[in-house]
């Protein structure tokens with residue numbers, strides 16, 4: 001079986017996973033839709049399929065052979081752990097980029113990265129592996145986004161911003177051009193970030209300040 005026709009599994013069955021299936025299900029790429037074989041979860045799956053797609057455990061999914069997986073889990077640490085575990089099973093990380101995404105030139109997008117509808121990823125930006133770019137997010141020119149980072153939707157990452165690995169940026173945040181957000185930081189929903197954010201720091205508000 002070549003990479004082109006592997007079955008696809010969506011890892012996760014929360015809201016993000018069911019949304020991802022919806023974008024694929026109602027998207028224009030019928031070949032992609034037909035490759036989706038299952039949702040896969042840890043724990044007890046529901047007995048009934050969801051919209052015709054079965055929900056399996058990892059072991060049940062072994063019968064599908066070497067699948068391509070799309071990680072639909074929003075927490076950066078979970079995506080880092082799960083991607084390592086699924087790679088070790090011989091599963092292949094897939095990309096998903098919704099057909100409505102606007103893509104610039106000299107843009108790099110790492111394996112496993114998922115881009116939901118109505119996003120723009122601008123020229124000369126570098127997006128790492130297993131990054132989640134939720135709907136309506138704009139990533140400006142020359143930005144660098146580290147692996148496992150979650151951009152939870154409706155976010156404006158302006159030009160030349162550097163976001164580290166495993167950062168969580170809440171919905172609707174705005175990041176001032178050229179600022180740096182360190183590894184493992186958390187930016188609250190609706191924040192406006194005017195200053196660099198240190199690694200591991202949580203900030204929120206307008207202007208964004210450290211929590212506590």
Ligand SMILES: CC(C)(COP(=O)(O)OP(=O)(O)OC[C@H]1O[C@@H](n2cnc3c(N)ncnc32)[C@H](O)[C@@H]1OP(=O)(O)O)[C@@H](O)C(=O)NCCC(=O)NCCS
Pocket residue numbers: 152153169170171186187188189190191202203204205211
């Ligand atoms: C910033 C964040 C991580 C803090 O989470 P937390 O540590 O659990 O904080 P709490 O919910 O206990 O809130 C602590 C205080 O900060 C305030 N606060 C929390 N997040 C805030 C935000 N984004 N903007 C303004 N105030 C906020 C709370 O109102 C609370 O204030 P209070 O003590 O006066 O009532 C979280 O609120 C957040 O914004 N997460 C992102 C969520 C998101 O975008 N989800 C997308 C869905 S897909």
